[in-house]
Amino acid sequence: MEPLTKMTRIEIVVPGRDAPPVRELITSAGATGYTAVSGVSGIGHHGPHSGALLFNEYDTLTMLITVLPPEKAPTLIGAVRQLLEDGPGVMFVADTYVSRPEYFA
């Protein structure tokens, strides 16, 4: 079996209204795509978040997930870190492995 290729996975949870600049950073960083999950629920520094609302995506949390080669990741991580400083939102960074690296390069 072909070995899997190591990549960096970045997950960012931000209010829906703050998602556009994060998406812009992801695409500007050279990521070939991202996954957006709106209506994320949970509890954080700003209290509970009820998750998906029927007619309001603007005021719920959105999770953006992207995978990109490790050499491209630091720039994006730095920019997102700068963006989230003093504001609502969190970022998780982890190693991940993919079977088709050309999808993410």
Added chain:
Amino acid sequence: MSLEIRAAVARATRTVIPLWPLSSFIAVNPLGAHESEDFAMAAATRSRGAFLADYETGRITDTDLVAAVLHRVPELADAGDVAIGDRVWPAAELVAIELVHTDHHGRPPSSTPEPDLVDELVSKWIAAYLDPHPLWEMPDREHGLWAAWTALARYDPHLPGAARKLLRNLPRTADEGLAQALAKLSVEESKTEMVLQEAAKRSPGWVAHIKWRADHVGDIDLTSYLAICITLRWALGLPLPQSATQPTSESATAWERAATLIPTLSEDPGSSETVARVARILALHPPQLHVFAWQTAYEEHYRRQLVTAVSPADTRASNPSVQVVMCIDPRSEGMRRHLEADPEIETYGFAGFFGVPIRFASYQARGTIDALPALITARHSVTEVPNDLRQARRHTTALRVRDAFAAGMHAGETAPAAPFALAETLGWFFGATALLRTLWPGSTHAIGRFHRRTTPAITTDVTIAAAFSLGERAALAETGMRMMGLDRFAPLIILAGHGSTSTNNMYQSALDCGACGGNPGAANARAAAAIFNDPPVRRILADRGLPIPETTFFVAAEHNTVSDRVEILDPHLLPESHALTVKEFLEAQRTAADLLVTERSRHLPGATRHGKVRHSPARLRQRAHDWAEVYPELGLVGNAAMIIGPREMTRGVNLERRVFLHSYRPECDPDGSALETIMTAPLVVAQWINHQYYFSTVDQNRWGAGTKTIHNAIGSIGVLSGHTGDLQRGLPLQSVAVGDRDLHEPMRLSVLIQAPLDRIGTIVSRNQVLRHLFDNNWITLTARNDQHSLWYRYGTYGWIPDPHPGENSQDNNEQGA
């Protein structure tokens, strides 16, 4: 560096609220990004002088002031009394009377930067880029704003030669351009964000629109915009925009305030113990809250009247023969009230998109409209299909002929040199037409009617089944029924969206339905009626315990808020069995419309003389066709409250078209999800509208669009005041005032809900948007469990009983007189 620059731009513009184009005007809270802060720290109010004038007239009373300070500082209730002269003052009354007698509010007025050459040049280039002339488009436009601007800027005759020379060799991308300009201007990395923030503040209208456009169209971004701004400053040798240092006025100490207040209440200066005691009490209410206490008192007066008005318990009318579901828009309240003069008619309030969010393309349209609240994204595309192809062909041919004529005229107006020939040959005709339109505004309407009559009619059906699966349609219907508490069914149920008609009015979409994305609500009403009449949907609803009788038929309609006429849509779908009921309804509606138009006219500028209405309903309706009329209707002027509950709370009460009314019955909503949807969507939209009106009234220069009479359109994007400057945002002067007299009373939304308090509390606690709005005083919440319960007010420490109006005995101005 490129990504860091983009992150800095995003941070610098984080608090900018997007500005929708005028073609689909969306009312927003311009300070929406500050909702996580207390209203008193982030917002503004009218002046203290304006509040004092209201105090003199009794619009604000001592009772209101006491209630306001107690709501803000509940500790005052237990802060004891103080004897001053021959009177004992409870702490709250002492704090309230200080507001009247002394001025310590201590907040300097905010200022906006004066535009300079860079602002004017950037405005010109952005307008040329976003609204290109069809024959003179900017070169390289397809590569974005930065590419288009760098291709032309070096030739700009408004720039001195030295500056043009500097603009010859600019970097290829906006990111690099912005980085280079910041470096040339020696901006330290730590100050980049502040510099960008100040640059963005200089043209808040353009910045807000670019933020919207970057997300919805994608042909421009704020990095390019700021790159041009900063590059021009460097090329022209102008200083960087600086953070305006607001003059700070020293607030008086509590001791000084006490020493100032006591002599106004008594000739006896009081002992040092008395002064100390008064100072301790006044310290609980710092000067920066004073003007907001006035604002709260101003609202409290209205809120108490409203609570009193809706309090009487009323029983539900017997089974009606017609039910009319209208938008929550305050303008519907007048129509509902007049319709209900007929006991056979029952009305409901529901968000005007009827829970069916769609992107709609009408049969002959070139584009689409997003007929849904701005809070969500369009995911379901609906169009209409003709029932008769031959009929449709004739209809399309007639439209094409008219279109070809219009296109020919437009080409004649815009092609180089052609306007001269056009003026020579057809100028007399247009001159005569203009005269006709001016002297007989009704002629426009007559021409429109003639066009409609000479265009072959077409009947269509909306493609709702192609846009939503059966399961989705059933879910939408169930949600709608639970949200509005539709628990009984008349033979005829009319879903009436609303739209507005006016001529030569760039803000027409501001008068259309906010829940339909600033569009008329006809498409949504048609889609919703199609869903409710769908037999498979009804079978699923019956399985879920929500049976709709076979004899019930849903009809789509549209309420024109200028004429107050209701038009039945898709009449070809109406079964014979319901034709008579519709006819009777339309007769009742015509009477209601005349009464409502006359009622509304009492507030319309120019429609009354010496307090009496001087125009007939027909003349008042003509405003829709008068191209010189800046007040075709008053829109949502006066909006001040939202009531969520059954209609029995308000039926028969004249709410003066000031209240958003959303029907709701807790018994139809066992798990509370319908109430959560109402509170997180229609309530949020109502709050946006309310704050748009609020801020456009309290400071027209900062948050309003100025007078319509000098507006120049930039395509359908927006308007400039005059020929240059910033894109105007907010509502125009004519939406909120006549001259220097306010038509709108700027009050934060008072929300009244009839539902179990624990259910409301749970919903608020798990939704950050509601916590921000209620906890930070952007809107107020008053609620009661059911019709027989006491009202409770949501405050700093949770629910507290709302004293019944009149319970506090000093509802007069004796203390202040």
